[in-house]
Amino acid sequence: EPEVTQTPSHQVTQMGQEVILRCVPISNHLYFYWYRQILGQKVEFLVSFYNNEISEKSEIFDDQFSVERPDGSNFTLKIRSTKLEDSAMYFCASSEEGDRNQPQHFGDGTRLSIL
Amino acid sequence: GNSVTQMEGPVTLSEEAFLTINCTYTATGYPSLFWYVQYPGEGLQLLLKATKADDKGSNKGFEATYRKETTSFHLEKGSVQVSDSAVYFCALSIIQGAQKLVFGQGTRLTINP
Numbered sequence: 503e504p505e506v507t508q509t510p511s512h513q514v515t516q517m518g519q520e521v522i523l524r525c526v527p528i529s530n531h532l533y534f535y536w537y538r539q540i541l542g543q544k545v546e547f548l549v550s551f552y553n554n555e556i557s558e559k560s561e562i563f564d565d566q567f568s569v570e571r572p573d574g575s576n577f578t579l580k581i582r583s584t585k586l587e588d589s590a591m592y593f594c595a596s597s598e599e600g601d602r603n604q605p606q607h608f609g610d611g612t613r614l615s616i617l
Numbered sequence: 618g619n620s621v622t623q624m625e626g627p628v629t630l631s632e633e634a635f636l637t638i639n640c641t642y643t644a645t646g647y648p649s650l651f652w653y654v655q656y657p658g659e660g661l662q663l664l665l666k667a668t669k670a671d672d673k674g675s676n677k678g679f680e681a682t683y684r685k686e687t688t689s690f691h692l693e694k695g696s697v698q699v700s701d702s703a704v705y706f707c708a709l710s711i712i713q714g715a716q717k718l719v720f721g722q723g724t725r726l727t728i729n730p
Contacts (some may be wrong), residue, residue, distance in 0.1 A: 503655070533716065545661070545706065545720040593660060595718075602710040602729030603650045603668045606718060612658035 508609035509593050515584055516617055523579045523612045525594030533564065534577045535595040535606060538562070539582045545593065551577065552600060581614075589616045622639055623707050623721035628719045630730050638692040638724050640681075640707035646673045648709035650674075650683050650690040651718070664692075664705070699728045 507526045515521045521572040527534050536548040551569055568580045577596075581588055591613050595606040624639040642648065652664040652674070665674030670685035679694045690707060707721040 508660075528672065535717070537714075538719070545708075545718075545724050547717040547719070550715040550717060558713060558717060597716065598692075600712075601717045602647075602712050602716055603666075604665055604710075605651060605663045605717065606654070606716075607663070610658075610662040 506594055506596055506607050507614050508578065508592075510612060511512045511578050511610065512613045513614070514615045514617060517586055518583050521581050521584055523580070523581075523592050523594075523614070525578055525609055527594065527596030528598075528607055529575070531596035531607070533557075533597045533599050533600045533604075534569075534571070535543035535597075535609075536579050537595065538590040539593065539611075540587075540590045543612045548579075551598075557600070584614075584616045584617050588614060590614060619648070619698060619709060619711055619713075619719045620723035621707050621709055621719055623705075625728060626655050626704075626724040628724060629727045629729065632699055633696045636692070636694040636697045636701075636726070636729075637654070638705055638707075640690045640692065640721060640727070641705075642688050642690065642709050644688075644709055644711060648680070648711050651708045651710060652679070652681055652692050653708060653720075655708040655723070657703070661706065693712065697726075697728050699730050702726055702728045 531554045539545045549559040594609045597604040649668045653661040667674040667677040668684035
């Protein structure tokens with residue numbers, strides 16, 4: 503069964519450094535998403551992306567965050583200047599269509615640790 | 618606003634016990650409802666879904682019915698196995714600009730042999 507893959511599985515970065523989290527969505531999916539889960543808290547929506555544009559973003563997704571689809575297969579999340587509070591598990595997801603009935607398929611996540 | 622509330626965990630049961638994990642929601646508009654499961658060291662996997670009132674989603678012996686009148690989507694299984702040990706997330710799907718999932722806090726389930 504096709505799956506969403508994320509790399510790396512664990513990223514350790516010094517505060518203030520830039521970090522790029524990488525995702526390969528399922529190949530025939532058109533809608534892409536990032537979520538994060540701070541330890542002990544809920545999974546929170548960050549951003550959705552379709553047709554090379556951000557469709558929707560949460561208030562968490564401020565100017566320090568950006569997303570990109572640099573080629574036909576990768577989908578990346580960049581944090582420009584990391585803060586301690588960015589430490590979390592980051593999940594990439596994709597869906598075939600964008601209506602509310604469509605399930606989103608998730609990767610295994612990248613655990614980001616900011617020192 | 619849109620939110621999902623799940624029963625507090627952790628939940629510990631013996632093998633073959635009956636499982637219920639409660640989930641209630643508030644939503645502006647008409648959401649679809651999902652249960653996702655996260656096994657240790659893995660990502661979120663779709664367990665089941667329901668897209669309209671009175672729909673029943675089912676998979677791997679798990680069931681949940683979309684109850685609009687009580688705004689609930691409780692997860693049930695008649696006889697749990699050790700392999701069902703995982704974290705279970707209830708979620709609703711809405712369109713606000715684009716589709717997004719709103720998750721409950723997750724319920725950790727441990728099944729003892």
